[in-house]
Structures are given as structure tokens and as C-alpha cells.
Amino acid sequence: MKKTLGIFVVFLLICVLTASLSDVFLRPQNVENLIMRIGLYGIMAIGVSFVIITGGIDLSLGSMVCLTGCGLPWLLVKCGWSPPMALMALLVLTLLIGLTHGLMVTKWRLQPFIVTLCGLLIYRGVMRGLASDQSLGFGSAYDSLRWLATGKIPLPGATISLPMPFVLLMLIAGAAAVFLRYTVWGQHLLALGHNEEAARHSGIRTHRLILASYMICSLLAGLAGILFSMDVNSSQPSDFGNFYELYAIAAAVLGGCSLRGGQGAVLGVLIGTALMQVLRNMIVLVFPAHQNMEFAIIGVVILLGVVGDEIFKRAFAK
Amino acid sequence: MKPPLLVATGIGKRFPGVKALQGVNLHVQHGEVLAVLGENGAGKSTLMKILAGLQQADEGSLEWQGREVCFSSAVAAMQAGIVLIHQELNLSENLSAAANVFLGREPQRWGFVRKKSMEQQAQVLLDRLGFGLPAHSPVAGLSPGKKQIIEIAKALATDARLLIMDEPTASLSQAEADLLFGVIHRLKSEGVSVIYISHRLQEIERVADRVTVLRDGENAGELAREEIQHDAMVRLMVGRAMSDFYQHQSHPRGGELLRVQSLRTRVHPRHSLDFCLHTGEIVGVAGLVGAGRTEMLEALAAIVPAVSGQMWLDQSAYQPKNPREAIAQGVMLVPEDRKQHGLVLEFSVQDNLTLPSLESQARGAVFRDFRAERSLAESQRENLQIKASHSGQVARLLSGGNQQKIVIGKWLARQPKLLLLDEPTRGIDVGAKREIYQWMEKLVSEGIGVLFVSSDLEEILGVADRVLVMHEGRLAGELTRDAMSEEAIMHLATGAVTEDLISRSS
Numbered sequence: 001m002k003k004t005l006g007i008f009v010v011f012l013l014i015c016v017l018t019a020s021l022s023d024v025f026l027r028p029q030n031v032e033n034l035i036m037r038i039g040l041y042g043i044m045a046i047g048v049s050f051v052i053i054t055g056g057i058d059l060s061l062g063s064m065v066c067l068t069g070c071g072l073p074w075l076l077v078k079c080g081w082s083p084p085m086a087l088m089a090l091l092v093l094t095l096l097i098g099l100t101h102g103l104m105v106t107k108w109r110l111q112p113f114i115v116t117l118c119g120l121l122i123y124r125g126v127m128r129g130l131a132s133d134q135s136l137g138f139g140s141a142y143d144s145l146r147w148l149a150t151g152k153i154p155l156p157g158a159t160i161s162l163p164m165p166f167v168l169l170m171l172i173a174g175a176a177a178v179f180l181r182y183t184v185w186g187q188h189l190l191a192l193g194h195n196e197e198a199a200r201h202s203g204i205r206t207h208r209l210i211l212a213s214y215m216i217c218s219l220l221a222g223l224a225g226i227l228f229s230m231d232v233n234s235s236q237p238s239d240f241g242n243f244y245e246l247y248a249i250a251a252a253v254l255g256g257c258s259l260r261g262g263q264g265a266v267l268g269v270l271i272g273t274a275l276m277q278v279l280r281n282m283i284v285l286v287f288p289a290h291q292n293m294e295f296a297i298i299g300v301v302i303l304l305g306v307v308g309d310e311i312f313k314r315a316f317a318k
Numbered sequence: 319m320k321p322p323l324l325v326a327t328g329i330g331k332r333f334p335g336v337k338a339l340q341g342v343n344l345h346v347q348h349g350e351v352l353a354v355l356g357e358n359g360a361g362k363s364t365l366m367k368i369l370a371g372l373q374q375a376d377e378g379s380l381e382w383q384g385r386e387v388c389f390s391s392a393v394a395a396m397q398a399g400i401v402l403i404h405q406e407l408n409l410s411e412n413l414s415a416a417a418n419v420f421l422g423r424e425p426q427r428w429g430f431v432r433k434k435s436m437e438q439q440a441q442v443l444l445d446r447l448g449f450g451l452p453a454h455s456p457v458a459g460l461s462p463g464k465k466q467i468i469e470i471a472k473a474l475a476t477d478a479r480l481l482i483m484d485e486p487t488a489s490l491s492q493a494e495a496d497l498l499f500g501v502i503h504r505l506k507s508e509g510v511s512v513i514y515i516s517h518r519l520q521e522i523e524r525v526a527d528r529v530t531v532l533r534d535g536e537n538a539g540e541l542a543r544e545e546i547q548h549d550a551m552v553r554l555m556v557g558r559a560m561s562d563f564y565q566h567q568s569h570p571r572g573g574e575l576l577r578v579q580s581l582r583t584r585v586h587p588r589h590s591l592d593f594c595l596h597t598g599e600i601v602g603v604a605g606l607v608g609a610g611r612t613e614m615l616e617a618l619a620a621i622v623p624a625v626s627g628q629m630w631l632d633q634s635a636y637q638p639k640n641p642r643e644a645i646a647q648g649v650m651l652v653p654e655d656r657k658q659h660g661l662v663l664e665f666s667v668q669d670n671l672t673l674p675s676l677e678s679q680a681r682g683a684v685f686r687d688f689r690a691e692r693s694l695a696e697s698q699r700e701n702l703q704i705k706a707s708h709s710g711q712v713a714r715l716l717s718g719g720n721q722q723k724i725v726i727g728k729w730l731a732r733q734p735k736l737l738l739l740d741e742p743t744r745g746i747d748v749g750a751k752r753e754i755y756q757w758m759e760k761l762v763s764e765g766i767g768v769l770f771v772s773s774d775l776e777e778i779l780g781v782a783d784r785v786l787v788m789h790e791g792r793l794a795g796e797l798t799r800d801a802m803s804e805e806a807i808m809h810l811a812t813g814a815v816t817e818d819l820i821s822r823s824s
Contacts, residue, residue: 182685182686183680183684183685184676184677184680184683184684184685184686185684187669187676187686191665191669194662194663194664195663197658198658198659198660198661198662199662199673200621200641201621201651201653201659201660202641202645202674202728203641203642203644203645203646203674204673205642262664
């Protein structure tokens with residue numbers, strides 16, 4: 001809780017700082033865009049935090065985004081599938097991929113880093129091959145389907161309305177929070193993240209939970225990919241979703257997940273995601289000349305966050 | 319007269335929440351074997367770590383060969399001439415004996431190891447110990463006893479004047495232990511001193527020149543060579559006669575609770591185990607380290623399911639495939655390594671106590687019932703008198719005894735039929751130890767079966783109604799309470815009986 005509060009204070013500070021340096025920041029258009037992106041990246045970050053809680057990692061998220069984000073227009077436009085069929089097929093595919101990751105990690109005891117690193121290479125490679133590396137889009141069709149990503153729900157009495165991805169994020173985050181905090185499985189997941197052997201000795205079905213975590217992670221990444229592609233209406237297999245896994249992992253870690261496993265709370269992950277996106281927004285608005293430095297700035301901020309957290313922890317321990 | 323080799327005065331050491339040592343004095347003469355005795359948790363290990371520079375004392379002073387010293391690290395102590403030989407040996411299995419002896423101090427020329435000279439020097443040391451092992455032979459595959467001797471050679475290579483051996487015979491067979499005693503004798507005649515820690519009192523009668531006893535982190539007394547006798551040592555260790563410490567009650571032996579037939583474990587698949595256990599009796603399992611005792615308990619609790627064999631619990635077939643099924647049927651294990659297997663150290667006392675019971679308490683077996691969890695934790699905490707400032711305290715911060723009580727408490731909440739305990743009192747202070755024995759008696763009187771593994775013979779003799787003795791993966795024999803003695807158990811545990819039989823029959 002202390003950690004979540006700390007990251008929230010940092011988030012507020014950066015918001016105030018950006019607002020004072022740029023008058024664009026608080027304009028409804030910008031705020032809506034920001035909330036939209038928090039929604040999209042947040043869905044991925046929630047997913048990966050499940051895997052991180054088990055003590056694992058999923059590096060294949062960006063390629064999963066590519067697979068579904070390019071796969072959807074490819075199935076609809078090039079192959080002529082119906083939208084429900086295409087959506088169903090892609091989501092089932094992501095679940096199967098998550099299951100495969102999980103089985104390799106639990107049954108064969110392979111390292112999650114390696115398994116999902118190979119996934120990162122394979123899924124993007126397959127998509128580029130299928131699409132012959134051509135840029136894909138929905139054209140002007142499928143507007144009703146794309147509403148899932150581009151739709152907005154007006155807030156009564158406010159100048160901004162809520163973008164659909166953010167609404168979806170809130171639903172998913174709510175479910176994830178209930179799962180982690182109020183169900184037996186959530187507690188089992190935390191226990192096995194800290195100490196898998198002790199959890200197994202206590203009669204917890206550790207393998208099942210780990211499988212479920214990888215499946216949730218892949219599914220949410222796949223969903224995010226679909227939403228991303230509906231939003232931009234143009235996806236290029238060679239770079240669609242590139243590095244997104246790192247945004248998601250960084251958000252989860254900033255939000256209090258420990259890569260050693262056993263720790264993580266949904267609220268923290270949401271604030272971590274928001275912090276990342278505000279930071280990117282700040283770079284664009286305040287230092288437009290230094291946009292190419294984006295990665296460097298984000299890297300430094302995350303590093304400071306982690307170091308600061310460690311310093312706080314040691315100070316408290318004394 | 320020369321000053322003693324080592325004099326420790328008024329050593330004190332505190333850990334969070336525990337006073338490990340207080341005002342402890344100890345001295346070692348040149349060429350002397352000093353046995354340091356004490357119950358688990360009496361502070362022996364901490365004291366040895368301080369002498370060897372692995373930990374620093376909070377108070378007190380050390381005098382080494384007449385000069386006051388303060389070792390800031392194990393390297394500093396080693397340079398002075400004190401080497402601690404750990405209970406778990408620290409050899410690199412992939413290297414040769416010689417390479418291990420000179421690990422980190424290899425004779426070099428231009429950055430290259432001078433292998434030949436290294437092997438020659440190592441051979442000299444090994445021969446000095448009367449140990450016919452070629453220095454170039456690989457360490458992997460050597461018996462624990464031979465590895466131990468390589469460790470000693472390693473210490474001698476640094477010109478050690480004082481060797482500290484922490485339970486060196488815990489994993490040795492009788493013949494290997496004899497070899498080790500020969501080595502200790504040689505060291506003594508060369509003027510090297512040894513601090514010897516062991517729970518086997520007979521060994522101490524054999525090798526020690528003097529005994530210093532610790533109890534609850536303080537000096538409990540000292541015995542000179544001619545006073546070293548079993549009963550005297552026990553009295554100093556526990557502070558009272560054995561019969562007061564272990565208040566054994568026998569209960570009427572009830573029906574058969576567990577029957578095991580041709581059980582084969584993964585580690586010793588060639589030997590099968592057959593035995594049964596009744597309600598109303600505490601059954602101990604004795605044997606040397608590596609005899610397959612832990613594996614047997616792990617097979618019963620399905621941590622590592624048995625390779626083959628049949629089991630019956632309460633007359634009905636019992637074939638668990640994983641711990642979950644074993645727990646559901648009432649068989650639960652208090653594991654040997656409580657920090658790795660028994661507890662989630664980062665979890666609170668409450669979360670650990672409730673972990674196996676969450677589902678049975680939850681609404682619809684899914685949604686946690688926090689109120690029920692809290693009351694379960696509180697009642698077990700009170701029941702077992704777990705000393706934590708509150709149920710939200712992190713398990714890591716508790717003493718070994720209280721941690722062990724949490725492990726027991728989490729199973730009691732599931733109402734076991736058969737409780738398996740693996741080294742239940744290892745690393746636990748005397749008070750908690752006694753409470754755990756009382757719990758074992760209580761559970762048995764309530765009709766719960768208790769099967770425990772212990773390397774502490776006093777404990778087996780004090781608590782068990784019957785003892786199963788294992789040797790190299792099989793049951794070497796079984797002794798009822800009136801036939802139990804330290805000699806009889808060690809005889810079976812070291813395989814002496816069967817070897818006699820074999821030599822007689824051939």
C-alpha cells in the first residue's frame with residue numbers, strides 16, 4: 001500500500017509539472033487520448049502482472065499484439081472471415097499460446113525468459129510471413145466493430161468522454177482485483193509466487209495456477225492487440241507492437257510487482273501504466289525537439305523509481 | 319607455559335528478537351580436541367561462526383595465541399589459522415581433489431595453474447592424513463566421508479591451527495567415522511587443535527579431551543577428560559535428567575492406521591518398505607543421513623509419489639498422486655526444511671496458518687471468508703502459543719521454534735489423521751522443543767497417528783513408542799520401546815547387523 005501511494009505521488013507530481021509547462025496537456029482532446037492509451041497499455045500490464053506474480057515473465061507480448069493486431073484485418077479483409085469468427089479464432093489462439101507457454105514452464109521446467117523470448121520471435125515472424133510484410137487495415141468498413149476501440153461513452157456534465165478501451169480496462173482491472181484480493185486462487189497465486197515448493201506442500205495446485213496466469217496474460221495481450229489495430233486502422237507486421245512488452249513490464253514493476261514473484265496489486269499496476277503514458281505525453285508536449293530521446297528518458301525514470309523504492313525500503317527496515 | 323591457542327571471553331550475540339549467546343567463555347589448548355555440546359538452538363553454531371569470522375560478536379573478546387584479535391571475515395580467521403568445516407560440504411564436484419584443496423590459492427605461473435605441483439602438494443597433505451586417495455581423482459562420486467577428509471586437507475593447506483568440525487559424522491557410516499577419528503588423532507599429534515560438535519555422545523566419549531556445554535546461549539558447564547560420561551553430558555545439556563525432559567506417556571495402542579506394503583521410493587527403487595502404524599503410538603524413524611528416511615515421508619505425503627507399492631489408511635486404499643490428495647485424506651507432512659517447504663516466509667503468521675484451509679473456509683470454495691480466516695489463525699496461535707506480536711507479523715521474523723509451530727498449526731487446522739514430522743526439532747530452542755514433544759503426545763492421545771524422522775537419538779529414545787531404523791534405503795530393523803537403546807539403534811542404522819549376517823551365511 002505504501003508503495004502504491006508513493007508511485008501515485010510521483011504520478012501526480014509529473015501531471016502537475018507537465019500541466020504547468022504545457023497548456024495543451026489539460027485540453028480535453030489530449031486528456032481523452034491519454035486515457036485511451038492508458039486503457040490499451042493497461043490491459044496488457046494487468047495481464048503480464050499475473051505472470052510476474054508467479055515469478056515468471058512474458059516477453060512475447062509485443063509479438064502477440066502484432067499477431068492479433070495484424071491478424072484481425074488479415075482474416076477479415078484478406079481472408080473474408082466474419083467478425084465473430086475472426087475474433088473468436090484469435091482469442092482462442094492466444095489462449096492456446098498462453099497454455100503452451102505455461103506447459104513449457106511447469107511441465108518441462110523451461111525458463112519463462114527463454115520460452116517467451118522464442119515466442120517473441122516466432123509470433124511476429126509468422127505474422128510477417130502470412131501478410132507478406134504488407135501493411136494491413138480495415139479501410140472504411142467495420143465501423144461498428146471498431147467502435148470497441150474508437151467508441152466513446154460521454155460522461156454527464158463533463159467536457160470529456162470515456163474511450164471504450166479505458167472502459168474495458170476498468171472492467172478487467174475490477175475482475176483482476178477481485179480475483180487477487182478476494183478469491184482463494186488469488187492468495188494461492190501470491191503464495192506460489194513467493195515459494196512454489198511451500199505452496200505445493202500446502203496442497204495448492206501450483207501448475208494449474210501458473211498455466212492460468214500465462215493464459216490470462218496472452219489473452220489480454222491479444223485483446224489489447226485487437227484494440228490497438230482497430231484504433232489506428234493500419235498495422236504493419238514488421239513493427240506493430242514492437243517493444244510493447246517492455247512498456248507493460250515496466251508499468252507492472254513501477255506499480256509494485258516484484259520480478260522475484262509474490263507481489264503485485266492491480267491498483268499499483270494501473271497507476272504504473274498511467275505514469276508511463278503521462279511521461280511519454282510530457283516528452284511530446286514539453287520537449288518536442290527531443291522526442292527521439294523518449295526511450296532514454298523513460299529508462300532513466302524507471303531506474304530512478306526502482307532505486308528510490310529500494311532506498312525507501314532500506315530506510316524503513318532500519 | 320604457552321598461552322592457550324584460543325580464548326573467548328564473555329561472547330554475546332543478539333539477533334532480532336532472540337538472544338543467541340550471552341557471556342559465553344571458551345578456550346582451546348594446543349593439540350586439544352574440545353567437544354562443544356548443546357541442544358539444538360543452544361547457540362553452538364552461532365558461537366562457531368563467530369570464532370571462524372563468519373559473524374561478529376556484539377560483545378566479548380577473542381584472544382588468539384595470546385593476542386587479542388577481531389576477525390572481520392572468514393578469510394581473516396583463515397589467515398590466522400582457524401577454519402570451519404561446514405556441515406554441508408562445500409566442494410566443487412566437477413574438480414579433482416587437488417583442485418579443491420587449493421581452490422582459490424592455486425600455485426600459478428603467469429596466470430596458469432601449475433597442475434603438477436598442485437597435485438604433488440595435495441598428495442602430501444592427503445598422505446599426511448593417512449588417506450590413500452590419489453590427488454588427481456575427481457571429487458564427484460566420492461563418499462561423504464572421503465569428501466570430509468578433502469575438506470580437512472583443504473584446511474591444512476592453509477596451515478590451519480584450529481579446525482572447527484560441525485557434526486562431521488552426521489552423514490558418515492561407522493567405518494568412515496572411524497577413519498575420521500584416526501585423522502583427528504593424527505592432527506592432534508601434530509599439534510593441531512579441533513573443536514568438535516556432535517550430537518552423538520558416544521563419539522564424544524571417544525574423541526574429546528574436554529567438553530564444554532552450552533545451554534540456551536550460556537555456558538552450562540565443562541567436563542574434563544575423566545568426567546566425560548554419557549549421563550553427565552546429558553544432565554549438563556538439558557539442565558535436568560532426561561526423564562524430566564521427555565515426559566513419555568504410553569497410550570493404549572489402538573487399531574491399525576497406516577499399512578505400507580512394498581513401497582519403493584524414487585531414490586532407492588531397489589529396496590521396498592513394509593511397515594504399519596497404529597493409533598496411540600508415536601513411531602520414530604532413525605537412520606543416517608541418506609538412509610532414505612525423508613524420501614519415505616515424502617512418498618507417504620505424495621510430495622514425491624512412490625514409484626510403486628500399496629498403502630492403506632484406516633483400512634481403505636490410500637494412493638495419493640500429489641500433496642493435495644494426501645492432505646485431503648488426512649496425511650500431512652511437517653517438512654525437514656521449514657523455510658523452503660513449510661512456510662511462505664514473506665507471508666504473515668495468519669496467512670501461513672490459513673493457507674491449506676482457505677478453500678474449505680471460503681464461500682463456494684472460491685471467495686475468501688476473512689473473518690473465518692482471522693479466527694482460525696487466532697485460535698491456532700493461542701492453541702500452540704506461537705509467540706508473535708500479532709497475527710500480521712511476517713513469518714520470516716519469528717524464531718525457529720515459533721516457525722515450526724506455525725507449520726504444525728496449519729496442519730492441525732486441517733484435522734490430520736496422520737501427521738508426519740521430519741526432524742521436527744532441528745534448530746529449535748529447548749523450550750519450544752519440549753512443547754513440540756508435548757504436542758506429539760497430545761495428538762497421539764487424541765487418536766492421531768504420529769510418525770517422525772529424527773537424527774537425534776536422545777529424541778527418539780525419549781519420545782518414540784517404537785522405532786523403525788533405516789539403512790541405505792531399506793528398513794534395517796524395528797525396536798519397541800523396551801528394546802531401544804542408542805547402541806541398538808546405531809547398530810542397525812550403520813548396517814552392522816546385516817553385514818554380520820552376510821558374513822556368517824557366506
